[in-house]
Amino acid sequence: MNSVPDIYRILPEVILTITGVLVMLIDASIAPLRSRRILGWLAATGTTVAYLASVWQLSLPTGAGYSGTVETSPFTVFFHVLICGIIIVTLLLSVDALPEDSHHQGEYYALVVFGAVGMCLLTAATELLVVFIGLEISSISTYILAGYRKQTGKGPEAAIKYFLLGSFATAFLLYGIALVFGATGTTSIYEIAHNAANAQNQLLVEGALAMMLVGILFKVSAAPFHLWTPDVYEGAPSPVVGLMSTAPKAAAFAFLLRMLFEMFPHLRNIWAPVLWVVAVLSMTIGNLAALRQQNVKRMLAYSAIAHAGYLLAAFAGFGSTGIAAASFYTAAYAAMNVGIFAVVTIAGGYGDERPLIADYKGLIYRSPLLGSLLIFFLISLIGIPFTGGFFGKFYSFTAAVGGGAVVLAVIGLLNSGVAAAYYLRLAFAVAQRPEEDDSTARMPFAPVGVGIITALIFATIATIALGIVPGSALHAAETGAHTLQTPPPASPAPPEVTVMQSSQ
């Protein structure tokens, strides 16, 4: 039944890996003090090819490869395209934003691309051990990227904090995998979907669900597992924050969808209330904490927590409606968040020379383009109609209302009202007339190059397009949702073999 060569099933991952390796090899052959900007363009080109390969994968019949460990389906393609898109924008942004004298630029680009391999693998995996590998690849590269600015005190702190807490979270996930293996005798998601409901020891399955939820909710920075977020965002370079607040989250959400709707649908009456509470906690804690922030990146960190909450509201929706809404939200959120961090990278400075909201005062007077774009992305984050942010929230809460969670939708929308207060604080600071003797106002911006311009154009167009013609993106999300909902095909190979090999 599996006539498609296995390699086609992981083509984007393969292309990304080759790109990463190439970047490292060429990096080694460039003289130490020469500009490494070319590597960024190389990485971006490779990712673009991977992007096209993902789109091409749509023409493949839905199915699994490599003994049922990875699959290609509209669902995986949706997230592959999204992740590759985010990576391209991040790379374009970094090419201009990273200081010219940085020796480690090669590593940076390679890590970004390797991270993408992990994220793509995570969304495509139908085998829990591959899930784990994908998650680790993506996490380790983001740990290092978070501490990329070694010279500042906050960089290493952010990296260590992220690494320690992140390792705990992955440990939880791994323990959950062990438990589910104990209960069902397999680590294949398809098999578990078949076996879990009839497993002898339901307590074990429920324990596994809880453990895995902890691990994933940490990755998506949902409350109460969000404590790392503000510190890490503050310490990491802005382009990296733009990346890690979107792409790894999208991948983690993709797996969460697969896990809950494909692997444990029979435990819905357990996980749905849990996620209800997590969603409410995330948005409320995120928004209330964000209200008090003076630092732009910390504020956006709390906003990210809140948005994880809005997204989780979609999980209250039934079946494909919920999945499609959640998928759409990841895309909408990615577009606007990558965009806003692109602006923050320039306006705040690569070394965070202007970190405070007060430093953004009068931005629109100093740079009308940056100022207007920042306000535009903030408006999208608030969720004003005709922007991607609106339809993200709209579909999410529509799914919630459709699933009967009217109260959750009310709490969510009231929360987005509260959130408007802090977004507006920044937006109005930008719109305010600057004081004449302001010294931060005089600090010149980094030159805005082709890379940044392209990145900003991408993010802006994506945000507007998702707000005005959300139809096609939603359609893609829905097609993906249906593939996740249809009963999985029987694995072509006996799963026991895979499991035994991997667990040794």
Added chain:
Amino acid sequence: MDSAILTLILLVPLAGAILVALLPDRSKLPAWLALITTLVTFGLTLHLPAHYDAAHPGFQFVVDKLWIENPAIFYHVGVDGLSLWLVVLVGLLGPVGVLASWKAIQRREKIYYSLFLLQQTAMIGVFISLDLMVYYGFWELSLVPMAILIAMYGRKNGPAAATKFFLFTFIPSAPLLVAILYLYARTGTFQFPDLRTDVAVGAVPAGALFWVALAFLFAFAVKVPVFPLHGWLADTFSEAPVAMAMVVAGKLGLYSMLRFHVGLFPVQARNIAPLLIALGVIGILYGACLALVQRDYWRFLAFAAMSHLGLITVGVYGFTLTGWTGATYQILNNELIDAALFVLLGALQIRYATSEIAAYGGLANRVPRLATLFVIVSLAMIGLPMLNGFIGEFLILSSTFSGVSHGWAIAATVGVILSAAYMLSMVQRVFYGTESKLVLDAPARDLHIGEQLVLWPIAVLLLVMGVAPNLWLRTIETAPKPIVLQQAQSAAKFYVTLKSRSFGEAQR
């Protein structure tokens, strides 16, 4: 032409906004572009009353196209007697706003006019949308340019006022969106005409409808604003640029009440009408009393406006044909009068750089044309016969007297009398009496040509609308009432009992 006209009216200001944003910010280029765009838009809106078929009430110039498949959102636009003149009004206030901003806005004109035109689009969108989601989109969109402009051009503390304005109107729209989504979950449509039937035939459980209708009402009441939800009004009036402040209150909220609260949930609206009438009358009196004691003329204007908006609220919730006609007409009057007052007071602000009433005095000798126009507009606001304010107020008050209760009508009339008190004392304090130091020191500069171009036509219009109201009432009377009544009749029995209960008590 007929089917494309509304889309054109919607897109011309939008295209203007984009064009202004793209072209360089050179001397008066953005202002000229904005003026041309608004004039073209106004010209296009005039097509509507010229081709509106009063013999066939209902929505006309309709376009109904699928926009998003799932959930089913339609680009469904159309106007009827209720919205027709409101669209024209937005069109008229466009050039008025540009000319009023001509001298007042001297920096960042590009951003200003671009956002101004975007605001035009949003307001037109609100009035013509017949799909609840599209309507909601424009409703929310209308907040953004307004808030940014208040923040950028605020007189003293723009960002604070802008935040207040935004949150006051944004937070209530959260329950509104949930209510719309709930209706969709129940009926599978966002289309206003379909929803109206679905609600009327009981497709939505009555218990839930109560909350849904309340969510609609709450969002609209804040926007009007109805007492006690007026916290944002005074700050916004004193901070917003003149051309923005003149469109911020009133028509969006009142129109939405008529169309989507009374029009969609007649039973629920009828139930809550006594409360709204009471709040309306309180608003009339409260606003009038506060207007009497204000020291700053922007705040004065805010409370005067609140008082007049209270009267229109009474007309809307009186549930009488005359009341609805009067209310719709009075929305137009009110907006025109407010716009004229904003231009006049804005002219004072530019010339004397203060909005403190006490600093003025004896202006009439120095700037006679400004004084004359101010008096004419004040008289229209008070409701002097032969001017437009009289017609609207008379319709509302008489319908309240005969159709609702004598008590409320008398209380509301007291408010109208008070309006004469505060308006005339304002005129007296600013324009007559001894000339103050401020007035003597500053050079006397009467209205310049741009301001006169705005004000004289409005003054003439005030007179024509007062003498020949039938030009407008003829169309206003056609469409909206039968719709509401049709529905209302289905629950007629219910009303009778209700009326004898709640209104009987009020009378006693």
